[in-house]
Amino acid sequence: MDTRRLILLLVFSFSMVMLWDGWQKHTHPAQPATAASGTAPASNGVPTPTAATTVSAPGVPGVPQIASPAAAAPRMKVRTDVLVADVSAEGGDIVRLELTRHKATGDAEHDYVLFDDGEKHLYAAQSGLIGNGLPTHKTRFALPAQERVLKDGEDAVSVRLEAPATADGIRVSKLITFHRGSYVAEVSYEIANGSGAPIAPHAYFQFMRDGKPAEQAGGFGVQTFTGPAFYTDAEKYQKVNFQDVTDKKAKFVTKAPDGWVAMVQHYFVAGWAPAAGEREFFANALGGDLFAAGVIVPVAAIAPGQSGTVSVPLYAGPQEQSRLDQFAKGFDLVVDYGWLTIIAAPLFWVLEWFHKLTGNWGWAIILVTIALKALFFPLSAASYKSMAKMKTLGPRLQRMKEQFGDDKMKLNQAMMDLYKREKVNPLGGCLPILIQIPVFIALYWVLLGVVEMRGAPWLGWIQDLSVKDPYYILPLIMGATSLVQQRLNPAPPDPIQAKVMMMMPILFTFMFLWFPAGLVLYWVVNNCLSIAQQWQINRMIEAGGKAAE
Template identity: 40%
Template sequence: MNQTRTFLMFALLAVAYFLFLAWEKDYAPPPPTTASAVSAATPAADAGVPGAIPAASAPGSAATPTIAGDTAPAAPAAAQLITIETDVLKLSVDTRGGSLVHADLLAYPQAPRTHKAPNPPPTVLLTSDPERYSVAQNGLVSSSDAAPADQPNHLALFHSEKTAYALAAGQDELKVDLTWQDAAGLKVTKTYTFKRGSYVIGVSQRIDNGTAAPWQGNAYQQLLRVEPPKAGNWLANYTNPETRSFQGAAWYTGEKFEKLPFKDFAEPKDQLNAPIKGGWAAMLKLYFVTAWIPPADQTEQYVTQTINPDSAHPRYLIRTVGPALSVAPGQSLTSPSRLYVGPNKQGSMDAIAPGLDLTIDYGMFKVIAVPMHWVLSQFHAITKNWGVAIILLVLLIKGLSWKLTAIQYRSSARMRKLQPRVQALKERYGDDKQKMQMAMMELYKKEKVNPMGGCLPVLITLPVFYGLFFVLEYSLELRHAPFLWIPDLSAPDPFYILPIIYALVMLGRM
């Protein structure tokens, strides 16, 4: 009876706390508008970031290139935003460096579609908002002693023929050119190539050397991001899959998948500075990923860094620097790369680049989770509802583990039957633990009861249910998938009906 009262007390406290969270979400005052939030309307590079970022040596280069910082020494007002829209992406490219400073994923809304809000805004994966800053930059850096302001890096001012581009109906490919040229005759054309239905962006930098001297340098790509803001209380963060999931950089070495959370960027032992061939560099977010994918046959220097670590919003960087390039006078050379800005979808990532499917990180349970996701997808193909598919998957798992469950229940029943005799042994031997343990083992042996019989089946099935948890946690398909009164299967039950039902069932079994 005391256990029942204790359980009810904790259950009521939990329900009260969840109700308070719901009230706080609806009636909490809006946060005050900060100066940084107001300045986010200006998408050009801001002046609060240091003006120099030490670069890693590019493999095979004659000199260590210096890559400029994340702020433009020239007046940013001269830059403008170029809008690009395809059937799946809506992007903003800043002519200051030709950087991608905003990306909307048109097929993935921020919130579930409802009768009240049938057209919620799309998910934003890249943004120049200082509090959620996440951009993709690339450029060229010269091995000469030219000032960063005079190089075609991510701070140079490029030119575009138009301010808006769109993939027209019936058009399968869209190319957007941005050009830069110095007074000596060096010309760089940065071309973004988009294809219908694809989140992979082709990026090339063509160097036309119209000067009288050879041009030598390196191409580089980098991703910058700040740590996303969190909710005000720990439970809201814990129950929100967006905030409790991994946030940070990731890369693939051609053989191994590595991750670096934002909190470890400053640790010298964790920082990345290594040559990698056939890899990629990414910033991860639950369900979505941004990744630079250099040519697979090319060795590049991969680097991680923290920019302005003492600021309110330090920026975390992962960069790849390509091998040395040399362009003779009157000659041309093109440096290609690819950028992925899109969903982290099971079954399609590995076709984009080897190892990119590892960004769906099931960890040590991958061997269980991947086939489990396949079974879940097959159930969905039949039922057309992810909620029903989850129920069928759980029933299948319970059916396959029925024998183990039966063993567990039988063992537990035998142990309960022996409890009066075990209690009598405790009273008989008192503080003599050794004699009491020997008597209990003799009792178990005589009655043919294994005291571990109830635990062993649980330990065997535990990895399976951990695998199921990771499948439900990281499956993009469950995001905003409705089921009965639940509008989003990737989020907690908004009315806490399932936790209450579970609590009542557990109470009834006590």
């Protein structure tokens, strides 16, 4: 088997193994972690501002119905132009959040629900104060109304919830402010110290979520990450698996002067980002497949008769990179492209630029493909010339095989002498494929991970570039163009190798049936451009050979 074919087969085999592994993870995802039954709750049921590694998160371990009290408590709705939030009287938690500009996975009739009170998940944004008698996320607040709506001409809508006064006269109000066209809300506490002594409380802001992964779009894809993530300037981006939290093996920054905590899932994210100042991060298993991850911040000391405030912004929405950049430093890292971020990030920037020109992500993918082809044109041209020359040497290589029979050593030596005389590099044809593999994988992660591609139509029957072609038209075109391209390449001298190489387009077509339509579109356009380029080079080489003869 010649070296060029061996390399191609190795690349193909590696791709098959990688994609099969992704398929296994997609169709048989790991079971959600369950907390150990021996976990002990904090004495007061809320986090304690000690070392973050020993923080006991709120909740009663081992009780799956931990969110049911909030579900039974009175609620009010807050409506803006981009979301509908359900705020519970218990703790003033945001127990349900509906994103009105994004449709549910596989259901275009309903909006996407991020925070969920049990329809598919248990997931809420919770907060409270730490101090003797101060309100926590278990405290029953007084709701100001049944509903608040952002009216025309208003830029923000606020909800003020009042907690019962403590025994020593401390009064606390919780204020949640939503903004027009924004997925950021400010969650604040106003503390009036009516006691006779100064107080220095802490505030905690956390996400409570079950361990089930977020719903995936239909098609062939890997199971994307769902779980807590932390960021600081010193330690950068750190993801934490639910299983590691359960096993108490989670490794993440615990104390820092900056940074944020997030709950990440496919296409969407929620995060708390306190202003600069000391903070503690925590992640804990609550039991019953429920987890808490959050941050604790100190509140400046409040003298008797004085008031103090603490406020932390909450982002809860899609992973739109323009919004993430504005929310907090490093928050755009929640869009995880894997180990090819160095290629995927610039690819998305170019894609986004073309999208601004065309207004359509499908045409943007086509233009990116053309741009990549133009960028690598000199390299590809040299490789195609090498393959075209190899094709003209096919008859002579066949005669050598017949001449030397089973003497592999003499055959290989004769072939190398021929390549040297004709100035042909037998490995030259591998280069375009080797270059395309990382670009292909990077673009795969872009199309899989960016929410901008979710539900984005191209034309006709392609109404969502992030899922498979519903009628498999693009994969079949891709298979046909791959077959044409294969026939333009020089055939291997070994008949078995030739059959294996001719099977590759069929195998690729089968795999691409479940790939995102945007990725298949890229491959179809790339194949068509490669066919045109290779056909022209073959004509030039053949014409030159006839003239020489």
